[in-house]
Amino acid sequence: MSMTASSSPIIFLSGAGGGAPDLNVFRDGADDNTRIEVIRYPDWRHYVVNQLSADTLIKELAEQILAKVPQGPIRMVGLSIGGHFAYGIGLHLRARGREIAGFCAIDSFMFVSIAPSAQWKKRALEQGFELLRKRRFGEFADFLRSKFWRAWIRLVGDRLPLFLRALASARWLPSVLTSDPVVEGELSMRMLVRTTAPWLADLDRTPVPLEVPAVLLRTALAQGDDAAWRLRCPNIRILEIPGHHHNLFDPENVGALHEAFIAATEEWRAGHRVD
Structure with missing residues (x-):
């Protein structure tokens, strides 16, 4: 079997929590050497110190992409909120004359408010019990801590930017902010x-x-957003994948996600591969 590699990387934009899953899910087997470049989101200090706007954020993310793909076609995969960012960045880069050769959003459901989404308590309980059932106790401990701090942050409400701006300008920070990821x-x-x-x-x-080769891979829970995605991307191909938003990359679901991605993006992946 010949080794293959892409002449341009696939850009990956993560969910709001940052980080990246096993990126091999976006490669077509062991002989596919396609580079996958992860875009990094700023930390909370950058937002409050620079009073960052959404438009400025999109431009900063676009500059990261241009640094990784200085010429040639650009291909992007966005998970959750990263799918929305990829759409916005695609519009921005096309306006600057760059070619968007392919775009895939993964379970990028619509939201227009910072309020908790509907049935969030039920989903949180399901996720917690699932971690316990799988005996992933370390992840369960982190899950509990994240929910505790998320609740506290929500209690601060609209005062959060002012609170964090004061912290960012202080000469010292509480140890919990410097030692707990x-x-x-x-x-x-x-x-x-x-x-x-x-x-x-x-x-x-x-x-x-955004009239480019586009794919939406989404769970059943997000099917109500199909119409909105079709308005954004008239040529979009939509495929349903198994699982829930939080476990798409778990062993029981990642195989189906991989197969759906490879099948749905074959045209724009193969078009930029060299032997």
Whole structure:
């Protein structure tokens, strides 16, 4: 079997929590050497110190992509909120004359508010019990800590940016902010969502068509957003995948996700592969 490699990387934009899953899910087997470049989101300090807007964030993320793909076609995969970012970045880069050769959103459901989504308590309980059932006790402990801090951050409400701005300008920070990655992650995620929720709402008031090869892989829970995605991407192909939003990359679901991605993106992946 010949070794294959892509002439341009696939850009991956994560969910609001940042990080990346096993990126091999986006490769077509062991002989596929396609580079996958992960875009990093700023931490909470960048939002509050620079009073970052959603438009500025999109431009900063686009600059990261241009640094990784300085020429040639650009292909993007966005997970959850990353799918919305990929759409916005695609519009931005096309306006600058760059070719978007392919775009895939994974379970990128619509939201227009920073308020908790419907049935969030039920989903949180299901996720917690699932971790216990699978005996993933370390992850369960992190899950509990993240929910505790998320609840506390929500109690701060609209005062959060002012509170964090005061912390960022202080000469010292509480040890919990410097030693606990869970707290850092929750604060950064909250500022990301606060900054971008109004921008996301505006996107779908008058959606601008991104007419590129596009795919949406989504769970059954997100099927109500299909129409909105078709307004954004008129040529989009939509496939349902098994699982829930939080466990798409778990062993019982990742195989189906991989197969759906490979099948749905074959045209724009193969078009930029060299032997």
